[in-house]
Amino acid sequence: MHNMNADSPARNRAPWWFHLASQLLEPWVRIRRDPAEPATLLQGGVPVCYVIERDGFSDALILDRACREAGLPSPMQPLSGTRRRRSVFALARRDGWLFGRSRQRAPNEPLGQLVRSLEGDAERDIQIVPVSIYVGRAPSRESGWFRVLFSENWVMVGRFRRLLALLLNGRDTVVHFSAPVSLRSVMSEAGEIRPERLVRKIARVLRTHFRRIRAAVIGPDLSHKRTVVDAVLNAEPVRNAIAASAAKENITYAKAWRKAHKLVLEIAADYSHPVVRSASFLLSNFWNKLYDGIAMHHFDKARAAAPGYEVVYVPSHRSHTDYLLMSYQLHVSGVVVPHIAAGVNLNLPGLGPILRRGGAFFLRRSFKGNALYSVVFNEYMAQLIDRGVPMEYFIEGGRSRTGRLLAPRAGLLAMTVRAFLRAPRRPVLFQPVYIGYEKLMEGKSYIGELSGKPKEKESLLGLLRGIGGVLRQRYGHVALNFGEPIELTPLLDAASGDWRAATSDPDAKPEWLNRVVDDLADRIQVNINRAADVNPINLLALALLATPKHAMAESDLLAQLELMKSLLTELPYSDRVTITPMDPAAIIAYGEQMGWIRRARHPLGDVLAADDEQAVLLSYFRNNVLHLTATAAWVACCFLNNRRMSRSSILRLGRIIYPFIQGELFLPWDAEGFAAQLQATIDFFVRRGLLESTGEGRLLERGPGQDDGAYQLKTIARSLIQAFERYYITIAALAKNGPHTITAAELENACTLTAQRLSLLNELSAPEFFDKALFRGFIQKLRERRIVWTDEAGKLDYAGALEDMVRDARVILSRDVRHSILKITGGDDKDAPKNEPPRAPAEPAPAEAAAPAPTPAPVPADAGSDDLHRRHVEAERQAHAHAPDDAGKPSL
Template sequence: MRRRAPPLTRLLCALLRPWLRLRLQPAEPRTLVGEDDGRPTVYVLERYGLSDTLILDEAAAAAGLPAPYSAADTLPIRRRRSVIYLSRRPRWFGRPQHPTRSETLAHLFAHVAQTPGADVRLVPVSIFVGRAPDRQSGWFSVLFSENWVVVGRFRRLLALLLNGRDTIVQFAAPVSLRQLVDEAGGEASERSVRKLSRVLRVHFNRIRAAVIGPDLSHRRTVVNAVLNAEPVREAIAATASKEGLPAAKAHKRARDFAMEIAADYSHPVVRSMSFLLNGFWNKLYGGVKMHHFESLRASVPGHEVIYVPCHRSHIDYLLLSWLLYRNGLSVPHIAAGVNLNLPVLGALLRRGGAFFLRRTFRGNALYSTVFREYLGQLFARGVPLEYFIEGGRSRTGRLLAPRAGMLSMTLSSFLAQSRRPVLFQPVYIGYEKLMEGKEYAGELSGRPKQKESWLGLLRATKVLRQHYGQVAVSFGEPVYLAELLDEVAPQWRQSPVDPDDKPEWAGPAVDALAERILVNINRSADVNPVNLLALALLSTPNHAMAESDLVAQLDLAKRLLVELPYSDRVTVTALDPAAIIAYGEKMQWIERVAHPLGDVLRCGDEQAVLLSYFRNNVQHLFAAAAWVACCFLNNRRMARSTLVRLGRLVHPFIRSELFLAWDEQAFGERIEATLDFFARHDLLEVDEDGRIMSRGPGQSDTAYRLRGIAHSLLQAFERYYIALAALVKNGPHSLTAGELENLCYLTAQRLSLLHEVNAPEFFDKSLFRGFIQKLRERRVVWTDENGKLDFDGALEEVARDARVILSREIRHGILKLTQDMRARLGEGQPAGEPPVAAKPAAE
């Protein structure tokens, strides 16, 4: 039974209660602290304060934990409450006192050491007042939000009155004092008590850093530290010598670079931005869903955290920072392109934690050195970071090939001056409608990218009048840098720490790190209704399906995701097929056409182009199923072993493009499991020996379902065949990699015009570039002494295998186009631009 607090304390609690609204972390602290097992419970607070004690009493009651007074009579402590304070709060107008050893902790330590069988469980509790404002917050309350300053009683009272409704109480796992005494040899020495105090202070510092961010100095202090670093001083001297500049002028240039780069983080500005964004998200979105956040919260303390989200919209910056802040974690410093450093906006972003970098450092050694040192200073101070390793926003909905620059600099900083283990946190962000959707489609169709400007931002305000559905933010499995280096480069701990001496293993390690991050982003995908509608409707020539067929196709896709889960972090919409269709109509992605023989659901050409983005978000989840279904597009019967063998051959190219979680063997096993799934659901039949798989006639419902699944991957195989056909038709020693890439791009673009392919990424140059690179890595092709691509007869065999997947019409069309394009280019047709304008997306 909970022991009641003294009457005066109960009265103060009653007076304080209307001003408090507590958020407990975790939401059910008893699952972390455990049930009352008879041991006295003593709470540990970071600082002394009556208000903190009252808040603790309220929080313990709300969590069903022992009251802070329950164990006081059974323990040798002088206070009426069983609470340990690591430091005292200053008097009303006094200065902070220096932390001292807690007498209560010393008494408890001695009691356990001298009493056989006695034990006390210590429960550390962190309290933050004014951490997450909501729409009821006032602007004045921003001035009294939680920070690193040890404030007096009067300021704490104002903070409670203004921000008490935004109070976070975070419980930690209990610590057994008996275990600590036994580890100290059973003696209550002064040294043991001081050591325990230091450990508790470190714990509270870690939690405070995780919740409100590290204790940052003024921007000028960080800039001065950068300029005084040895590598920067050497770079300044080298620049002055090389360009014949006075030392002062070279130093000023370095300072200008540092001021251009550096963030100017401000707690009040961050809190004000959170206040503003509450209404912004409510206006634009129908909700923000968050998955697997608790696993992140448990990992953050004690780690240098680097958030690495996929990059799909400018909204990504604001959304992730807002979510972290609202849920009690520190806002990271974000690497932003210098194109966003606009007047006024750039200053605001800086105070929100943004630091700016140029698109390229090439040819500017001084800027590169300053930026690297600034990143190292953030690292040394334990500042959480966020950057996008794709380098820019994805225009296709797929993850882009990684750019290793920031990862490489992070690795160098870790080796040189990191004091804590580094954790990369992959983040999947899924939208149901994009603000930049039409802009992306236009860019892929040939329109130039619009440069960021205030005029462009003002023109874009019209998008704020639309509704964009829900957003999902899913935190993937973290990547621990030290563990990955142990796998990839076991010798890394013995490497010399020299930023100018890049070890041989660094390049492969960075590549492995980038791939692991992107794979883990994909492994945490959230499948929303728009993803499933896009997958189904875009598989038909006219982007229309009878309602009964659409219901069946949506049901099949959901069954695939549930019965053959891609990973334990993939989440799938709870809506049934009928509700998914209704939601698509509500979001105006699809329209219903009434008909006496049954309604038809369809999307227009413009919507189809935009929906391809959302199909591509989840394409990797259906890769194995799509491969199997593709094999039955032009074949009624196939041997099970052939399906697996050909799947393993194509696996490296699919994995490279879609960042699949499976290696070659796992992909083969996935194909086997998919064949069993299709057989269970009567989409394929198995002969008596279990060796031959067959599908129904081409006009049957089962064949129709398989075609719907196959289409999501079919265009990838068409792209592969375009490259292979171009190589084979032109022969070895004929094309460079660049010429092949351009020839493939033009062929695919013309093919899309002839066959009305409503998927702009079909002729995306980067996809062809990645495929050609993978061919070279696999030694299917190689470069001769003249820079031309060479290959042997094995490539022709690979090209012949395409007949398993592609129809004769498509294969002949590609062969004719590759031959005609080569002839046209040979006659002097400009290679850099297509001979026919690309079909633009409708506006």
């Protein structure tokens, strides 16, 4: 680091009035340096010359103070080895006193002096350090409303406006030091180029650098929507679409052009820096009234990966506040607010214009039947990408009503990929973001919609009424976790070695395009889940919803919370998953404070419970993190109705069921990776004493039902058991109807009705149990794996593997559950053969438990009865060990 004292005599060479002005300005300016220690960037012993973007007395004062505080050489001292009286120069200067504008100043004189000073002396060098200065980029909560009008933007203002900006926003001044550039290295690389050309080249590179930094800090210069609208309407695809529309509708080209113009205005954002800053000022107060804190994790990694890329933020979508939270947090963190794709239903009178000026652009729910709209919207997206505008959209297509990630809708992703193929000037980076809440303002409306109530239409009056009710509650903490970013170019390289050839035809749709888009969509969802935040409410929901009455003794709940935290910590799902630091006692206290659970006092020990309505709402937060416990839940499910199982059976059945769990929960592993996770989870349960390993690790056994370990396993298992019940409903309904008799849509509807009835009969607290989308996803996965397919008449046919799934379900689902499902679907109960002996008690008698069962002989891994061979009830094991192949199948 440079010694400040060595520069002191040089600093005294500045005029007396400069020092006076510096002292007068000091109380009004608070500087934040980026990086905090810029001296580490410099090479010791080499003269330093600073270059700033715009000439100005205030910028010189701020730079001098920032250098002094950082221990850097003063910009006011003469530059060693040259005739320059100052070690700083600017690329542009102001004219006029009050409202002067900038004019480009060819920096030939200062740059030429620097170049000439190095000629003839190959040992000398000069470090050129670009410095960007921003006053009032992000007004804080304490800032006055008036201050946002004088914060930093793209317009070069006069001295009077700059003075007002310093007085109003000087305490929020950012000085960004870029890495120094060796002038000697630049001259060496230039070779024989003439000095005049070299100077112009350096100036051009510096101007580009400053524009890039300014765009990254305050956003691209999109102050005039007109420029984007004109570019869209003048694009060749849009002109062709206008001509086609005119011919099709038999109208003039001018009239068709006006229709296109109206469509662009309906779509386009009208980004305004003052509005963004004003919204930031308002939202800081709003968030403080609403939330106890907003945390961002792994944001530094995301910011470090972004430079040089067109960044597309792709968050999970759980609330209307997602839009505002993301934009607000990015803005206050020093990153430009992205343009956000919003549903046209939010383009409400009064609200729509504000959202537009905050960066929102609007799209219709469907493009079908409007070719002109489709072309115009695609071109608008292409213009944003071509201009390097960061974007944000939700690939789920709407807010999740269940807490799970929804199946992606890849329309906007496809538009983004095609826009990049058309003009691959800047690589595209997709940034997944997990947004986690502890309470949702839309929670009750979600439950109503899942129960069959129609979705309420958005209106300004409804919004105002909702805000009034929202502000009377507290919603805990919010977490924004930034996941592993995904680069588009490597995906294209893997799909096609000559993908760049597709850029020559803007209308081309290569055969590999859909595959790339689908792969990209799945990776985004997987990476969102890999960045989950586990908050106290998630953990309470996982534990309490696994009990029949949503209640647990306090001692049991403490033990279950400790087990879950240990599981997530010792077997990390991803290095980007974050877990609440609260201990189990603090988690329970927090749940009571938030009103999620209540305490029932009792002499034998307090009981913690969630009321019925709260339990339904808690299912949302359990589903947020269900994927994190999927592996543990599968292992535990294997011991719900079995006392003993072989390790190989757990792995074999796990490989069969995994594609369906993976598709529903967006799990990150391949089949072998999942098997490895299962092995690690089994070992964890053995270490914790929940399972006992015998037979050289081949056999696993849990304790009796009254054992604490068995209780904990059952609690973990029940978080996933409803998924298997849905799977069984689907295959039972299909088997009941038989092949070639029912379409996929009819099966989906039948399954939904069956699940609704089962939910009513059993008072389930999980509305997503009968979510039609989950049945649709399972049926689609059956079709992808060719277990089910569509015949020529559009009806479903299936393979024998479906019958194997019915038989395997007996390992996981209890007889009562299976019979209840078959009774509703109307299936013939061949799952319980007439000659089957009475079922033994769920747990063996004490005498039987004391005498260990004989170790069964090994059986082949693919044996059809392997899933029954380890049954803990000896009578049933003997009855099924050598059952015929068709045993246990529903009637076909």
